[in-house]
Amino acid sequence: MIRILGSLFLVLSGLLYAGSVEAHVNSDEVVLGKRVILTITVVGEEFDSLPDISTIGGAKVLNLHRTDGSNYITVNGKRKMEKNESLMIEFLPEHNMTIPVFQLEIDGQMKSTEPIAIKMLPTAQETQLNSNFKIEMQLNKSKIYLGEPVVVTVHFSQKRVVDVMRLEYQKPEFGAFFSKLIGKERSYTKGQYTVHELKYLLIAKTEGNLTIEPARAKIAERIRNAQSGGWFSDIPQWSSIASKSSLLEVLTPSVEYDVVGDYNITDTLDTLEVKANKPIHLNIKLEGEGSLEDFEGIVFSIDGVTIYGDEPKKESHLVGDMVQSHYLQSFVFIAEHDFTIPSQTIKVYDNKRNRLTLLKTKAYEVTVLGGVKPSTRPMIEDEVHYPMITWKIPEWFILLGVFLMGMVIALLGKGYLPTFSFFKRRLKGTNMTSSEALKTLYPYVADTKEVEAMVRQLYDLEQGKPVEIDKKVLNQLLDRYVKIDAL
Numbered sequence: 466m467i468r469i470l471g472s473l474f475l476v477l478s479g480l481l482y483a484g485s486v487e488a489h490v491n492s493d494e495v496v497l498g499k500r501v502i503l504t505i506t507v508v509g510e511e512f513d514s515l516p517d518i519s520t521i522g523g524a525k526v527l528n529l530h531r532t533d534g535s536n537y538i539t540v541n542g543k544r545k546m547e548k549n550e551s552l553m554i555e556f557l558p559e560h561n562m563t564i565p566v567f568q569l570e571i572d573g574q575m576k577s578t579e580p581i582a583i584k585m586l587p588t589a590q591e592t593q594l595n596s597n598f599k600i601e602m603q604l605n606k607s608k609i610y611l612g613e614p615v616v617v618t619v620h621f622s623q624k625r626v627v628d629v630m631r632l633e634y635q636k637p638e639f640g641a642f643f644s645k646l647i648g649k650e651r652s653y654t655k656g657q658y659t660v661h662e663l664k665y666l667l668i669a670k671t672e673g674n675l676t677i678e679p680a681r682a683k684i685a686e687r688i689r690n691a692q693s694g695g696w697f698s699d700i701p702q703w704s705s706i707a708s709k710s711s712l713l714e715v716l717t718p719s720v721e722y723d724v725v726g727d728y729n730i731t732d733t734l735d736t737l738e739v740k741a742n743k744p745i746h747l748n749i750k751l752e753g754e755g756s757l758e759d760f761e762g763i764v765f766s767i768d769g770v771t772i773y774g775d776e777p778k779k780e781s782h783l784v785g786d787m788v789q790s791h792y793l794q795s796f797v798f799i800a801e802h803d804f805t806i807p808s809q810t811i812k813v814y815d816n817k818r819n820r821l822t823l824l825k826t827k828a829y830e831v832t833v834l835g836g837v838k839p840s841t842r843p844m845i846e847d848e849v850h851y852p853m854i855t856w857k858i859p860e861w862f863i864l865l866g867v868f869l870m871g872m873v874i875a876l877l878g879k880g881y882l883p884t885f886s887f888f889k890r891r892l893k894g895t896n897m898t899s900s901e902a903l904k905t906l907y908p909y910v911a912d913t914k915e916v917e918a919m920v921r922q923l924y925d926l927e928q929g930k931p932v933e934i935d936k937k938v939l940n941q942l943l944d945r946y947v948k949i950d951a952l
Contacts, residue, residue: 484509484571488564488578491704495558496586500527502703503554503564505578509571510545515552522562522583528555530703551700558583597627599658602637602680602708605786610816611672611717612725614756614781614788616647617665619680619708622658628687630701637708638678642667643759647783666781666788668756669715679707720821722814726755726790730811732826741836742917744797744910747806749826751792756781762794763809763826771799771921773907797910799921801836805829899926902943909946916942 484507491502505515519526530553535546564581598621605616617637623629644667651662669675685701718725732749739745749763762777777794798806806829813822897905903923910920919934919942926932 484512484574484576486567486569486571486576486578488567488581489702490564490581490583491702493581494584494586497559500555500557500705501583502705503556503581504551504700504702505554505567506549506551506700507569507571508547508549510547511573512548512550512569512571515550515569518552518554521554521556522558522564524556524558524562526554526556529553530555553701553703555703555705558585561585597624597686598622598682598684598704598706600680600682600706600708602677602711604677604711604713607712608714608716609669610725610814611669611715612722612756612759612814613668613816614726614758615667615669615713616783616786616788617667617677617711619663619665621661621680621682622655623684624657625654625659626657629684630687630699631685633683635681635683636663636665637680639665639667641671641675642669642677645758645781647781664783666756666758668759669713672715672717675713675715677711677713679710681705681707718814718816718821720814721812722821723812724755724757724760725814725816726753726757727815727817727822728753728755728757728790728811728813728824730824730826734806734829734831737829738832738834740834741801742799742914742921744799744917745831747796747798747829749794749796749809751811751824752790754787755790756788757790757792760792763811765796765798765806765809767798767800767804767806769800769802770804771924773797773799773903773920773924797907798831799910799917800831800833803833803836804831806831897943899923902939903927905946906942916946 486505486507488503488505490504492499495501503521507515515531517529531551532553533548533550535548562583564583566580567578569576600622601620603618603620605618606613609615619637621632621634644665647664647666653660653662667677683703683705685703687699688702728751730749730751732747735746751757751760757779758781760777760779762774765772765774773796775795777792779790779792781788781790783789798804808828809826811824813824814820815822903920906916906920906923909916911917915938919939922932922934926934
């Protein structure tokens with residue numbers, strides 16, 4: 466009798482620690498458009514790796530995620546290594562279906578999963594299925610003017626009692642908009658949920674009724690899964706949720722404008738008198754309610770004056786649900802004679818008052834001390850009339866002349882190639898070009914006459930003017946001021 470019971474115990478022990486394959490889904494009741502995550506878990510000493518699967522019950526597989534591991538167990542006093550492998554398969558069912566049986570040879574025996582029925586539910590029941598998680602998207606405006614900002618807020622909420630192993634967030638598609646994340650993620654508690662909040666600043670690229678696609682998230686909950694041998698493993702149970710899409714009406718103002726919003730402008734010049742070939746600085750500041758992200762800025766052009774403008778500095782932040790922006794642009798003017806900095810006009814469409822506002826900078830009369838006076842000689846001499854002579858030139862002669870002229874230009878151009886190619890090679894161990902050299906030396910333009918002269922030469926070169934640069938002097942200046950910047 467004892468021998469029979471011992472044999473029975475050995476059989477039961479073998480069954481208890483035999484390999485297994487199991488399958489489960491995150492939900493067997495879903496609405497149309499909701500993805501299902503099927504997880505297949507295999508445990509045993511010897512088995513082939515789970516194969517990749519392209520379809521399930523006729524539904525196309527969208528994503529595969531594979532994990533594996535191992536651990537030692539003791540059976541009848543003997544230690545053995547047991548492997549485990551999980552395959553998470555994401556697919557999108559379109560109708561009621563049954564996930565078929567999956568078979569695999571484990572430790573020399575064929576093992577099978579159970580079939581799983583998937584039932585499609587009406588859309589109205591979707592919120593009941595995602596009670597642990599929800600994602601919402603809100604717009605602070607439903608109608609805007611082209612160039613006017615809109616703030617999109619995304620809230621992802623999860624119940625605090627849920628153990629989340631992994632969260633994969635996918636921001637909304639902003640293809641028809643210029644977009645920018647405002648600030649950082651904000652997290653707080655609201656009732657039984659932990660809420661994660663993100664805000665985006667959008668500016669429409671075109672007018673019309675534009676759709677903002679849903680925000681989406683994939684969540685893996687931690688599930689304790691019982692395994693053979695009396696131990697448990699943590700496996701992820703995946704689910705997917707999405708917010709509703711949003712519709713935004715974008716209008717075009719009936720007037721020509723540069724920016725949309727409500728702004729103030731200030732401008733300051735450091736001096737109205739300057740020595741010849743010395744720089745003066747102009748700062749223009751624009752700030753107020755609205756977005757200046759796509760504002761192209763201000764451009765000056767004054768005959769006989771070298772002008773260099775910094776890249777505009779743009780900042781924006783939220784005050785409540787309103788966007789406050791700050792814009793700063795600086796200019797340097799260098800000349801040998803008196804000149805006038807002209808007033809500049811920015812056309813602002815005030816969307817709240819439905820009117821156009823003109824913001825203007827001041828005009829400045831600058832006196833250059835010790836400089837040359839502009840020539841008073843007339844640009845056009847007294848007109849002299851000569852008899853008109855008409856030449857009739859054969860076509861073959863014209864073609865020959867064009868050909869010879871092209872050859873002459875090509876030969877002459879070779880002499881200038883080294884000058885221009887110099888700015889494409891590395892300088893002092895960097896990939897510095899003429900534009901980068903200009904940006905490096907520009908902050909020190911007032912240090913010495915040598916720096917001032919080099920800045921003007923580099924600026925002229927950027928404007929396409931023929932300039933001969935003293936490479937030795939340039940390298941010395943770059944070496945000096947690159948080291949200063951590095952301190």
